[in-house]
Amino acid sequence: MRATMRDVAKLAGVSHTTVSNVVNNIPKVSEATRKRVISAMKQLDFQPNLAARSLYTKRSFIVGYMVPAITNEFFMNVARGAEKVLYRESTGLFLCETGLVPEREADYLRRLIGHGVDGVIANYIANKRMINDAIRAGIPIVAIESPSDEPRISLVEVDNAGAAMLAVEHLAGLGHRQISVISIDFESNVNRERLRGFVNGQKIHDLEPRSDLLVSLASLGDENGYFDHTSDPASSTVILHRQFSGIVEGLLRLEHPPTAVLCFDYQTTVLLMRSLANLAITPGKELSVVGFDMPSSICIPRVTTISQPAAEMGSLAAQLLLERITDPGAEPRSVKLSAQLTVGDTSGPAQRQ
Numbered sequence: 001m002r003a004t005m006r007d008v009a010k011l012a013g014v015s016h017t018t019v020s021n022v023v024n025n026i027p028k029v030s031e032a033t034r035k036r037v038i039s040a041m042k043q044l045d046f047q048p049n050l051a052a053r054s055l056y057t058k059r060s061f062i063v064g065y066m067v068p069a070i071t072n073e074f075f076m077n078v079a080r081g082a083e084k085v086l087y088r089e090s091t092g093l094f095l096c097e098t099g100l101v102p103e104r105e106a107d108y109l110r111r112l113i114g115h116g117v118d119g120v121i122a123n124y125i126a127n128k129r130m131i132n133d134a135i136r137a138g139i140p141i142v143a144i145e146s147p148s149d150e151p152r153i154s155l156v157e158v159d160n161a162g163a164a165m166l167a168v169e170h171l172a173g174l175g176h177r178q179i180s181v182i183s184i185d186f187e188s189n190v191n192r193e194r195l196r197g198f199v200n201g202q203k204i205h206d207l208e209p210r211s212d213l214l215v216s217l218a219s220l221g222d223e224n225g226y227f228d229h230t231s232d233p234a235s236s237t238v239i240l241h242r243q244f245s246g247i248v249e250g251l252l253r254l255e256h257p258p259t260a261v262l263c264f265d266y267q268t269t270v271l272l273m274r275s276l277a278n279l280a281i282t283p284g285k286e287l288s289v290v291g292f293d294m295p296s297s298i299c300i301p302r303v304t305t306i307s308q309p310a311a312e313m314g315s316l317a318a319q320l321l322l323e324r325i326t327d328p329g330a331e332p333r334s335v336k337l338s339a340q341l342t343v344g345d346t347s348g349p350a351q352r353q
Contacts, residue, residue: 066125160197183217212254
């Protein structure tokens with residue numbers, strides 16, 4: 001028969017109320033008594049009634065995690081970092097793949113509010129009205145990377161301008177003067193900052209900025225968007241891959257083609273590496289490549305990459321969210337971390353100018 005709180009209280013030699021305080025993590029119990037109660041719970045294999053616990057604490061012990069794409073290893077590493085912190089606090093993570101589609105974000109937020117989640121961690125936010133809806137519902141939000149201009153929510157971000165400058169410094173040191181940038185877009189807060197860092201890096205190393213070397217995949221049209229959940233993902237990715245290969249060929253046909261390419265995200269890095277393989281171009285020799293958040297184990301040759309501390313970002317986001325959950329009056333906080341350059345096989349000395 002399932003053990004009850006009264007069974008635990010009897011074995012530990014304490015009151016039912018004391019056991020309840022330990023179960024609900026209420027700081028009214030001495031450390032010695034708490035250890036005695038926990039020992040009794042283990043002996044009896046006591047499992048707290050989570051529904052009753054939620055009624056008592058007015059918490060669900062569930063946190064929503066809104067992410068653009070679950071196939072992106074960066075987002076999953078963020079989730080792992082958050083989960084480790086939340087697990088220690090007996091809190092679960094409710095995963096929501098938004099695809100950066102504003103309607104999906106709004107729909108998921110309604111569902112999360114309906115489930116009574118304690119808070120939300122959001123990796124990028126396409127629909128800023130979602131913040132107003134969450135605040136009205138009393139749901140604290142911690143954003144990762146964006147938006148950076150919203151003072152009502154806590155934020156964990158990376159120095160994106162500094163990250164892009166690291167890449168330029170590395171490539172300029174290898175003799176590259178014609179460097180192309182390929183990005184999903186240049187409109188998001190993150191990519192605007194990366195572009196600003198790229199331009200500043202060019203100035204520092206006396207490189208001439210060229211608009212014809214800046215490529216945005218948004219120019220391919222929304223109907224072929226990488227994250228578009230309303231279309232067939234396999235079909236749209238094939239179309240995008242073909243168009244991407246055409247873009248690479250166009251860059252290499254320029255009168256002064258790039259000797260290196262900096263990709264602002266994981267998706268464009270993967271697409272570029274596939275395109276170069278199809279074109280029989282060797283990365284690091286004929287064309288150098290630097291990517292963002294490209295795991296060394298996912299591709300051969302190993303891609304030189306700018307790595308964000310994903311797990312640390314997730315851990316900090318969870319800590320900031322728990323602060324707001326336990327103290328609703330706490331002021332939102334922002335934390336900015338640094339990225340690092342990991343040199344692989346895809347960046348080498350410039351072969352031409």
